[in-house]
Amino acid sequence: MPESFILTPENAPEWASDREQLWNEVEKKDRKSNSRYAKEFNVALPVELSESEQKELLTKYVQENFVDQGMVADVAIHRDHPDNPHAHVMLTNRPFNPDGTWGQKTKTEYILDSHGNKTKTPAGNVRNRKIWLVDWDKKEKITEWRHNWAASVNQALEQKNIPDRISEKSFVEQGIADTPMQHEGINSKRHERKAFNQQVKNYRKSKAGYKNMQEKVVNRGHLDSLSKHFSFNEKKVVKELSHELKTYISLESLDDKRRMLFNWKNSTLIEHDDDGLVDQLHNQRRTVH
Secondary structure (H helix, E strand, O other): OOEEEEEOOOOOOHHHHHHHHHHHHHHHHHOOOOOEEEEEEEEEEOOOOOHHHHHHHHHHHHHHHHHHOOOOEEEEOOOOOOOOOOOEEEEEEEOOOOOOOEEOOEEEEEEEOOOEEEEEEOOOOOOEEEOOOOOOOHHHHHHHHHHHHHHHHHHHHHHHOOOOOOOOOHHHOOOOOOOOOOOOOOOHHHHHHHHHHHHHHHHHHHHHHHEEEEEEEEHHHHHHHHHOOOOOOHHHHHHHHHHHHHHOOOHHHHHHHHHHHHHHHHHHHHOOOOOOOHHHHHHHHHHHH
């Protein structure tokens, strides 16, 4: 069973905390055939956090981004699959007045001429336009909500010293040449999406292996060339070091360790990235090679 709860704004009536009555009142207020009773905001919860931390993160985000703006949020957290915790948030479209009654979503504004008189169309109809009293359906607002969720998750991960980060941007927007995985969900298409995601994982693994092999081929060529110029004393140092460490030492293994140290340094510094730091690291790596 999902864990569910309702968050209400300050000026909402008491019945807004009752799920059944809330949506009955919404349906009663918006009777048009094309009425949209609610918005749904779905998010994947970070598996790196505990269940209580996930709920705390979600509650704080929903309160600040939706409820404080005047919406009622009907939240349901699903944990059917341990590797896929997620939440569905149903949001009311209509604000409340200060007295707890339903407010207006839009108002009609008449288009006036330079003398303040109403203008008409050639057919004789009064010109007017719809003015939205809330910006909850604007594309920019949705982008803002998605950005804020990514920022909230990343802040929670950073506080726990977890290096993983998420982004609301697509791979294309981030300049990443990769295939994104799909949210599996729980509907009839879940198995198809799961199979697709496995294919993406296999592709990424093969791609990484191919890249690693290419690097080894290039490095091996450099190492073979260098080893021919070793002096007698240099060969002696390598032999003594191998004996001391009780392991076979070759130029290739030393180069692997060097690359591992560079990658470790790179990942550590990126967490505290300043102006141009990443570029400096890339330049340093090119100099080493």
